[in-house]
Amino acid sequence: MHAVVFAYHDVGVNCLKALLNAGIQVDLVVTHEDDPNENVWFASVAKLCTEKNIPYITPSASELNDLTPKLQALSPDYIFSFYYRHMIPAQILACAKIAALNMHGSLLPKYRGRAPVNWAILHGETETGATLHVMEVKPDAGDIVGQAKVSIGPDETATDVFGKVSEAAVAVINQVLPELLQGKVPRKPNELQKGSYFGGRKPADGQIHWNQSAQQVHNLVRAVAPPYPGAFTEHNGATMILARTSLKGPFPAKLDLRATGIQVVDNRVFGICGDHQAVEVLEWFPASK
Structure with missing residues (x-):
């Protein structure tokens, strides 16, 4: 199986490692340049790619559409998105022969959108998790492929919970990889009417x-x-x-x-x-x- 991976942050690093450990051939990684104005406290996808000799690029959001011919030529079985920050255009999603899949840091359909761990804590939730789902143009709206729950303690911070969610994301990937490797994508409906959507926080x-x-x-x-x-x-x-x-x-x-x-x-x-x-x-x- 061949894949193109859009990835950033700890979830990006850990899920990319899980794909490599399963024997998936990652032909290209799309990630972000670290922002010098941001407090970068998480692991580097670019560094992992350098260590593993995986080609990677760091396009801006406006340059993503220009990648379509490159991805059509690679013709990956899967496209994965692991905490990549830009919306991926529909014509890129269509380049995946089997499916384009995204990892989201909540128990979908709850907390679709930005900063799901922060919003869950802000609302006093006692659990959250990680969800792998089919990517559609509408954010976090496609069918659910796999899910894992984590608890939120009464005094835990977003960083504490994010560490748990990162581990849950790897657990989800490992849970569904046997089927993905056979070209099968397990699906259940993502019932949006039962969930919630939140924007970014400033x-x-x-x-x-x-x-x-x-x-x-x-x-x-x-x-x-x-x-x-x-x-x-x-x-x-x-x-x-x-x-x-x-x-x-x-x-x-x-x-x-x-x-x-x-x-x-x-x-x-x-x-x-x-x-x-x-x-x-x-x-x-x-x-x-």
Whole structure:
């Protein structure tokens, strides 16, 4: 079996390794140039390609359509997309002789779209996972090929959960590879009406609104904790990034639970929330750092 792989991030590295270990011939990898303005904390697909002598390219989104003749010439059995960030045009998807398959970091049809792990934590979910699905022009909408669940602990950050999702993605690939190698693609409907779609998140979305509940604030901190841009608030004229919070208590009796915002009591930092509950700030630092 021959494949062309669009890949980035840890999921891209780990799933590409799984394909190679299964004996799939990867004729080309399409990945991204690392953005010098981004906090790159994950493994490099380009580095893996160099180590394995796999040809790779890093086209911009506007250059993807120009790849169609190249992919038609390669005529891959499969096209895979593993955390590749651009939408792949329909004429490229059509170059796959058997199927074009994408790995998504949620339990589809839930959390279609961008930043699925971050959104799941923000909404207080207790589980998420990885889903391999057939690629269509509409994002994350094609039939489900394989799925694996992971738990989300009450204090786990997006990075913690992303590590689990990366492992789940490899488990899904290994689960379906025996059939894919025979040219069979297991399918079940992706029932979009039972799911949800969310767009990308911007750093500005990390602003804490203290009129929300303590649970909502805690979930926001977890969802965007560094190396993501972080949840932030103003305190004494400085913008502070909250990296870790706790709901566990016990909390000092001196706290004024009627006054929302930051309070410092007994050298401990607390955020008082709109439901008259507190979160303890375990780690924070100036945004300027």
